[in-house]
Amino acid sequence: MAILLSELQNDPRKYRIDGLFFRRVYQLCLPYWTRADAWKSWLTVAGMLAMMSAFSVSGAYISQVGADVTNALVDKKPELYWGLIIWLTLLGLMRFAAGLLQQFVGAYLDQHWWKWLTGYLMDNYLGKRTYYEITLDEKIDNPDQRIQEEVGPLCSTAAMVPYQFFGSILDMSVQGFILMSISPVMFISVLIFAVFQTVVTLYIYKPTIKQNFDITVAEADLRYGLTHVRDNAENIAFYQGEAVERQHLLLRLRNAITKQMRLAIYSLYMGMIGEGTSLIWTALPLVILVPLYFAGDIDYGTIGQATLSAGMLLSSLSLLMNFIPLLSQAVPRAIRLAEIHEKFIALQHNSPSGEGEKRIDLQAGDTIRLEHVSLQTPGGEQALVRDLNLDLKIDARLVIIGRTGIGKSSLLRAMAGLWRRGEGRIVLPDGERDCLFLPQRPYTFKSDLRSQLLYPNLDAQVSDQELQALLNKVALDSLLEKHGSLDTVKDWARVLSLGEQQRIAFARILLLRPRYVFLDEASSALDPSTEAKLYQMLEDEGFSYISIGHRPSLLRYHTEALRLLDEGKWQLLPATSVQLTANEAQL
CATH class of the missing domain: 1.20.1560.10 (ABC transporter type 1, transmembrane domain)
Incomplete structure (x- = not known):
């Protein structure tokens, strides 16, 4: 209805x-x-x-x-x-x-x-x-x-x-x-x-x-x-x-x-x-x-x-x-x-949406820290995590795991400053490009192919040769052969498959060079070998990254795992010691 x-x-x-x-x-x-x-x-x-x-x-x-x-x-x-x-x-x-x-x-x-x-x-x-x-x-x-x-x-x-x-x-x-x-x-x-x-x-x-x-x-x-x-x-x-x-x-x-x-x-x-x-x-x-x-x-x-x-x-x-x-x-x-x-x-004026609503305090810092963070859904219907403490250094490799609907993506939204309902403090680097968030379905739009790669820094001076090398690096070697030059204008959200869009997003990481990358199932549409290649690329380039995913293969690219549990509980574990449960894994 x-x-x-x-x-x-x-x-x-x-x-x-x-x-x-x-x-x-x-x-x-x-x-x-x-x-x-x-x-x-x-x-x-x-x-x-x-x-x-x-x-x-x-x-x-x-x-x-x-x-x-x-x-x-x-x-x-x-x-x-x-x-x-x-x-x-x-x-x-x-x-x-x-x-x-x-x-x-x-x-x-x-x-x-x-x-x-x-x-x-x-x-x-x-x-x-x-x-x-x-x-x-x-x-x-x-x-x-x-x-x-x-x-x-x-x-x-x-x-x-x-x-x-x-x-x-x-x-x-x-x-x-x-x-x-x-x-x-x-x-x-x-x-x-x-x-x-x-x-x-x-x-x-x-x-x-x-x-x-x-x-x-x-x-x-x-x-x-x-x-x-x-x-x-x-x-x-x-x-x-x-x-x-x-x-x-x-x-x-x-x-x-x-x-x-x-x-x-x-x-x-x-x-x-x-x-x-x-x-x-x-x-x-x-x-x-x-x-x-x-x-x-x-x-x-x-x-x-x-x-x-x-x-x-x-x-x-x-x-x-x-x-x-x-x-x-x-x-x-x-x-x-x-x-x-x-x-x-x-x-x-940083006013809350409702009367008496508590808000998570966002502060600028050199690294990412979560101090006694308790997160709720925007309407306050559900407590997602309680009293969470994290300290993500510049070489962080963290994967967030848990069953579907437990609040993994919501926690990333809180780190991005999008969801603020709750308590505690989140410290983030305050540079314009210090943090980059990649959702499962990347943002693409109707324009030329060059703009898809450069977004959101469309004024960046990058040569066609550099962009071609970038496409090769993210396993999009044949993209120009299929669609023509970098000046080809199409509605790329409809033209590209989800896997191709996700690789476009990885190319943006190499162009923007953020200190921290947040990946919310950003490789879910990729085959295991391409996923491995891209995560190895992030590690070789020295990026710090925080991932969300359900594949057991993701664990090998991370050093720590944050497991979210029911009733807002959580565990911080070495990634090598984690075995995904049936509810957490996507086989």
Whole structure:
């Protein structure tokens, strides 16, 4: 049965426009506006506000010219009428050109902010291994989709705030003065109507915050399901699981459609209420201004001017009303991005994932030492090892053995600083390339073959002859014959067998020259003779290494064996004296 995140994550705090929401938006926006060259963005905003000021002043002038045009038409003054029409047209064209410039500058600022914030969040995501911590606690779904899809709309919405508020204040000042001079009653009526409309809008839009959040998560669910099929295509094909996967995908699709339809139906309800308030506004100017016209207090052109000014004033006063729909859509975006940012900040301050959670202390040193280390799984469900003490000198050759699931790989993750839940202290060399960890399935990616060998030091200056010699050394003599030159681009995770990928990983050891190598069943797909050749190579090159494996043949390449037992117990033994049990051995 597929698990739908939109049905699991129901924290009510995510559906509110409150202080927490605005603090999160502030924390996301602050880095961009306080960066080293932020003055350029501030200058752009100042220019935009200056253009808005000109728009407001010109709007007042245009409304006066519009009234004069109407009066000239009523009074049958053709020369004055056509002169004013030409002038009004020129003013309209100038405002149109200025509007295009304003849109271009605003779009440029939005794009620049989007680019910068995306890069900043990617740095957060990769920094302090935030991406790995996210996979461990499983509280943040689809971080890739959040960064890729949510940043742009959030920047656009946030950028609108100062423009709308500043423009509204200007419009209220100018149009309010005009309307007060024509009809104080009309001015007060507009104020009352704006308050009424805002309260109604706030009430009816409140449910849409959760509805938009549910839509965002449901669409992320569907995207995850499709990505899951792609990433596990071979396993699904072997099991012939297409029918099951189709059921899961259809369930996610139906869930996304249901959420969309819920909002669509509610939008009809909102539309009816909005239409009702619009009818009230249509009648309001006529009820107030027409009697003044019949009494001779105002001329016919003034009715049009007052109606236009009242409309512009109402638009300014209804800023909150107009901004509520945007806020309801911005809430899920801001929260989903803020969760990644907050995770990074917590890791930056070395904060534990949960309240009262104990963490293993990582310290820098010349060699590897584990001092009274007690390790737990990230969720704290299981104690893997208790009070472990190890001192791995520069010539260490240690193999970690134990039954499947006892925690051998977990201990290596702790040594790498990936798993920290527990107690004690781990001392590791702090150089960038002092320690290298090789998993059972090495990391390969779509790029040229040279990059597979050099990873993660892609800028290393290594000649083609050296790389060819390296391939020969790790028993990959025929790799270039099969695939062409070192510049051949392929998806190597799909092209190479697991055994070939593991030999690529051994080649990386020779290029990176780490002091300590951790091998988590890194030779499991190799035949015994190739495994022996590669371990002999490590010994001849003087590497210190810590291995995990189930093959009895591994023992001969090591001097010590750490046996992990149930209930967190352990034994440190000479490797030559160890006999693997049936549960420990892979024959």
